[in-house]
Amino acid sequence: MRIITFLLIVLWSMLSFGQEENEGNIVINTTQQDDTYRAGGSIKVNAVVQGDLVIAGGSLIVNDSINGDLTAAGGELFINAYIADDVRIAVGRVTIDSEIGDDLVVFGGEVVLTKNAVIHGSLICFAGNIEMNGEVIGKLDIKGGDVLINGTVKETSKIVGEDITIGSNAKFYKEVEYWNSEEEIDFKNSLVDTQAQFNEDLGEEESDLSLTTFGTTSLLLWGFYIFSAFLVILVFHALFKNTFSNAVKGLEHNWLKSFGFGLIYLIGIPLLIILALLILIGIPLGLFATVIFLFSLLFGHLIAALLVVYYFRYQKEKDWGFWSVTFLALLCAVILRLLTIIPYAGILISIVILSITYGALTLKVLRSKKLVKK
Structure with missing residues (x-):
C-alpha cells in the first residue's frame, strides 16, 4: 500500500505542482489595463478588463465588462456584464445574462441564455441542455439534447436536438433548418415571413459525433x-x-x-x-x-x-x-x-x-x- 500511495502522490503532484499561487479564491477588484489570465478554484471578476480575459476554474463569475475577448473553461460560469468581443467557453454549466458584442461559441453540459442576453454576432453551441431566451442578431447553430428556443433569432438558424421545444416568445426572421428525434415539430407563431424545414442530413451529422469517428472522418x-x-x-x-x-x-x-x-x-x-x-x-x-x-x-x-x-x-x-x-x-x-x-x-x-x-x-x-x- 505504501508503493501505491507513493505513486499516487507522484501522479497527483504532477497535476497540481506549481499551482500554489493560483489555488483558492481569486477576486479581481481593480481595473486590468491589459490582457488578463487567471486560474483557480473560484474566480470573480468585479472590475473592468481592458483587454482579453482568459480564466479557468471551478466557479467563474464575470460581474464587470470585458473590452476584449473572453475565453473560459471550468465547472460553472455566470456572465453578468458586457463582453465587447468574442466569447469562447467550455464549461459544465453557463448562464449568460448580458450583451456580447460578437460571436458566442459554447461547449457545455447546460447552457442558459436569459431574456436579458443579446448576442450581436452568431451563437454556436454544442451542449446537453440548451435554453435560449434572449436575442441572437447573427446566425444560430445549435446541437444539443434538450433544446428550448424562446427568444429571437434575426439570421438563419440550424437546430439539432433529441427534443426541441419552441416557446411562445420565439421569433425567427430567416430560414430555419432543424432535426430532432420526433421529426416534425410545431413552430407555432414563431416564423416571421419565413419557413422551417426538417433536414434529415443534420441527423446524420449528429450521429457522426461519436467516439469511434472523433477527429478522423470530417x-x-x-x-x-x-x-x-x-x-x-x-x-x-x-x-x-x-x-x-x-x-x-x-x-x-x-x-x-x-x-x-x-x-x-x-x-x-x-x-x-x-x-x-x-x-x-x-x-x-x-x-x-x-x-x-x-x-x-x-x-x-x-x-x-x-x-x-x-x-x-x-x-x-x-x-x-x-x-x-x-x-x-x-x-x-x-x-x-x-x-x-x-x-x-x-x-x-x-x-x-x-x-x-x-x-x-x-x-x-x-x-x-x-x-x-x-
Missing part, C-alpha cells in the same frame, strides 16, 4: 477537435506553465531516464489499480487512481504538446509569450494526433510520447521534493 469533427484541444491546452497552460517550464530543464540528458520512469507509470499504475481493487480497503484508492490515470491518458497528447513547445523554447532560447506557446502547442497537438492515428505505429508513438512526458514530469516532482528537503 472537417467538422476536426474543427471540433481543434477547438476543444485549444481550450484544454489553454487551461493546462494557465494552470501549470511554471511546471512545464521547469520540467524541460536538463531533459536532453535524461531522455532514457524519463522514458523509463514514464513506462513504469503507464504499466505500473494499472497493475497497482488492479491490486488495490482486489483489497477491500484499497477500493476507494483504486477508483481514485483509475480516474486520474484515465484523465492522464485522455489528455496526455495535449500535455505532451505543451512540453515539446517548452522544450524547444528552452533549447533555442526563444522569447515566446503565453499565446505563442499556446498556439504552437495546439499545432504540435494536431501533428501528434495525425501521427498517433497511423495503424500499429501510432500505438508505439503514443507509448513513447506519453512515457517521456510523464517521466519528465515525475522527475521534475522528485527533484523539487529533494530541494524542499535540503
Whole structure:
C-alpha cells in the first residue's frame, strides 16, 4: 500500500505542482489595463478588463465588462456584464445574462441564455441542455439534447436536438433548418415571413459525433477537435506553465531516464489499480487512481504538446509569450494526433510520447521534493 500511495502522490503532484499561487479564491477588484489570465478554484471578476480575459476554474463569475475577448473553461460560469468581443467557453454549466458584442461559441453540459442576453454576432453551441431566451442578431447553430428556443433569432438558424421545444416568445426572421428525434415539430407563431424545414442530413451529422469517428472522418469533427484541444491546452497552460517550464530543464540528458520512469507509470499504475481493487480497503484508492490515470491518458497528447513547445523554447532560447506557446502547442497537438492515428505505429508513438512526458514530469516532482528537503 505504501508503493501505491507513493505513486499516487507522484501522479497527483504532477497535476497540481506549481499551482500554489493560483489555488483558492481569486477576486479581481481593480481595473486590468491589459490582457488578463487567471486560474483557480473560484474566480470573480468585479472590475473592468481592458483587454482579453482568459480564466479557468471551478466557479467563474464575470460581474464587470470585458473590452476584449473572453475565453473560459471550468465547472460553472455566470456572465453578468458586457463582453465587447468574442466569447469562447467550455464549461459544465453557463448562464449568460448580458450583451456580447460578437460571436458566442459554447461547449457545455447546460447552457442558459436569459431574456436579458443579446448576442450581436452568431451563437454556436454544442451542449446537453440548451435554453435560449434572449436575442441572437447573427446566425444560430445549435446541437444539443434538450433544446428550448424562446427568444429571437434575426439570421438563419440550424437546430439539432433529441427534443426541441419552441416557446411562445420565439421569433425567427430567416430560414430555419432543424432535426430532432420526433421529426416534425410545431413552430407555432414563431416564423416571421419565413419557413422551417426538417433536414434529415443534420441527423446524420449528429450521429457522426461519436467516439469511434472523433477527429478522423470530417472537417467538422476536426474543427471540433481543434477547438476543444485549444481550450484544454489553454487551461493546462494557465494552470501549470511554471511546471512545464521547469520540467524541460536538463531533459536532453535524461531522455532514457524519463522514458523509463514514464513506462513504469503507464504499466505500473494499472497493475497497482488492479491490486488495490482486489483489497477491500484499497477500493476507494483504486477508483481514485483509475480516474486520474484515465484523465492522464485522455489528455496526455495535449500535455505532451505543451512540453515539446517548452522544450524547444528552452533549447533555442526563444522569447515566446503565453499565446505563442499556446498556439504552437495546439499545432504540435494536431501533428501528434495525425501521427498517433497511423495503424500499429501510432500505438508505439503514443507509448513513447506519453512515457517521456510523464517521466519528465515525475522527475521534475522528485527533484523539487529533494530541494524542499535540503
